[in-house]
Amino acid sequence: MLLADRVIAAALMALSVYFMVHATALPIGWNGATGGPGGGxxxxxxxxxxxxxxxxxxxxSFVSPGRSPDxxxxxxxxxxxxxxxxxxVATIALIPVVGAYIAIPLxxxxxxxxxxxxGWVLTLSITLATPVFLFFFFEVTLRxxxxxxxxxxxxxxLYAMLF
Structure with missing residues (x-):
């Protein structure tokens, strides 16, 4: 498992740096004009x-003793x-068709x-609460x-009521 930890950690680190470089194309600090964070x-x-x-x-992965490296x-x-x-991948493919508020709960x-x-209680509570949270966080709060x-x-x- 040490090899898997190292390979996946290195891949995630490279992906993180890639995302950070591309995020700096937009402002990453506080945007005074809009009163909120910049797009990046x-x-x-x-x-x-x-x-x-x-x-x-x-x-x-380098300092943890007793793990099998093979x-x-x-x-x-x-x-x-x-x-x-x-x-x-199916979820990402569905987003442009049915929208994020259907694809993500699915x-x-x-x-x-x-x-x-x-269980049903956990499944339904998370499945139904997530799109509501996403709507208010992204569309109402962050616009x-x-x-x-x-x-x-x-x-x-909803737009007519909230905006």
Whole structure:
């Protein structure tokens, strides 16, 4: 598992640096004109957090005693990772069609109930609360519109009430 930790941590660190470089194309500080963070603030700072976390994993892989350095992935772990990757790709493909507020809860439902086997209360509470939180956080608080796909006309009454 040490090799897997190191490879994945290095890949995440490289991806973090890539995201940080591209986030600096937009302002990453406080934007006085809009009274909020610049367009690159959240991608930059979240990428920095990801870089630090992956760096911690990489350091731990060198100083952690008693871990087996010879195995990378067994087949059951690889199947699990591939199932989640396929579900994420399907979710990303669905976002332009049905919108983020449908695609993300569908992924959460699949991940929590079907894949994870969690109970109905947890599954439904997270699946239903997440799009509400995302709407108020991104669209109302930050004024960042998420893709809505075919569901966009359903949001017109909400926009009329809130804006």
């Amino acid at each position: 603030a959240f991608p930059f700072w979240l990428s920095l957090i990801m870089l630090l976390a992956a760096g911690g994993i990489l350091i731990r 195995s990378f992935f067994d087949m059951s772990m690889l199947r699990s990772v591939l199932a989640v990757v396929v579900a994420l 992924f959460l439902f699949w991940y929590l109930r079907l894949y994870g086997g969690h 960042i519109l998420l893709p809505k796909g075919i569901t966009e006309p359903l949001f017109f009454p």
